[in-house]
Amino acid sequence: MRRVVITGGPASGKSSLIESLASKGYATFPEVAREVIKQQLELGTNKVPWDDVTEFSKIVLKDQIKQFDACIETITFFDRGIPDLIGYMNHGDFKIFPYLMENAQNKRYDNVFILPPWREIYSTDNERRENINEAALIFDEIKKAYQSLNYKPIIVPKISIEERATFILNNING
Numbered sequence: 001m002r003r004v005v006i007t008g009g010p011a012s013g014k015s016s017l018i019e020s021l022a023s024k025g026y027a028t029f030p031e032v033a034r035e036v037i038k039q040q041l042e043l044g045t046n047k048v049p050w051d052d053v054t055e056f057s058k059i060v061l062k063d064q065i066k067q068f069d070a071c072i073e074t075i076t077f078f079d080r081g082i083p084d085l086i087g088y089m090n091h092g093d094f095k096i097f098p099y100l101m102e103n104a105q106n107k108r109y110d111n112v113f114i115l116p117p118w119r120e121i122y123s124t125d126n127e128r129r130e131n132i133n134e135a136a137l138i139f140d141e142i143k144k145a146y147q148s149l150n151y152k153p154i155i156v157p158k159i160s161i162e163e164r165a166t167f168i169l170n171n172i173n174g
Contacts (some may be wrong), residue, residue: 001071001072001073001074001075001076001078001098002075002076002110002111002172003068003071003076003108003109003110003111004075004076004077004078004109004110004111004112004113004172005077005078005080005081005109005111005112005113005169006018006077006078006079006080006113006115006156006168007080007081007084007112007113007114007115007142007153008115008116008139008142008151008156009115009116009117009135009136009137009138009139009142010134010135010138011118012115012117012139012167013115013161013164014031014079014080014115015030015031015034015079016161017115017156017164017165017168018030018031018079019163020161020162020165021077021165021168022077024125024165026073026075026076026077027071027073027075027076027077028073028076028077028078028079029067029070029071029076029077029078029079030062030079031071031079031080031122032060032064032067032080032160033043033049033056033060033084035063035131036056036059036063037049037056040056040059041159042099043168045109047059049088049092053076053088053089053092053094053126054089054094054097055101057062057085057088057089057151058097058100059101060085060100061082061085061099061103064080064081064082064103065082065087065103065107075172078109081109081112081146082100082103082104082107083104083142083145083146083149083151084142084145085100085144086100086101086104086148086149087105087138087142087143087144087145088138088142090141090144090145091137091138091141104129104145104149105149109151110172111154111171111172112146112151112152112153112154113153113154113155113156113168113171114139114142114143114146114153114154114155115155115156115159116139116155116156117135117136117139154167154171
């Protein structure tokens with residue numbers, strides 16, 4: 001069983017890439033954070049990354065752990081992994097809570113692919129409010145978070161979605 005993370009800053013093409021891999025028959029999990037943001041906005045809470053990143057991260061972590069533990073396929077692709085939360089918290093200069101660090105260290109992924117910021121495809125929406133410069137800073141913190149946990153993230157080139165999917169499939173350690 002292989003757990004493969006596709007990560008990067010906001011609006012770098014992760015979700016489109018995950019959808020492409022799903023269309024090829026691979027098991028995938030969507031990004032938890034976007035769903036949590038939608039839920040929290042509907043509930044009218046402040047547990048969103050721009051108001052209370054720590055409480056938001058606790059909710060996201062709970063669902064990411066469920067995704068991690070539910071993995072049963074030979075290869076499963078995750079739209080972001082647990083260490084992404086560390087990157088986001090470090091970006092905002094927030095204290096990492098112990099339960100997050102414990103899970104980031106113990107729930108290990110087999111491969112990490114990171115998509116760099118890409119100005120030409122960048123857009124914002126109700127759940128993604130960062131500008132492209134902020135997205136680049138977040139990308140750096142996410143990359144550092146994985147590296148600090150002894151991952152060696154592979155940077156995915158800025159090529160078409162299909163070429164990105166092929167690149168990843170060709171670079172999964174087996």
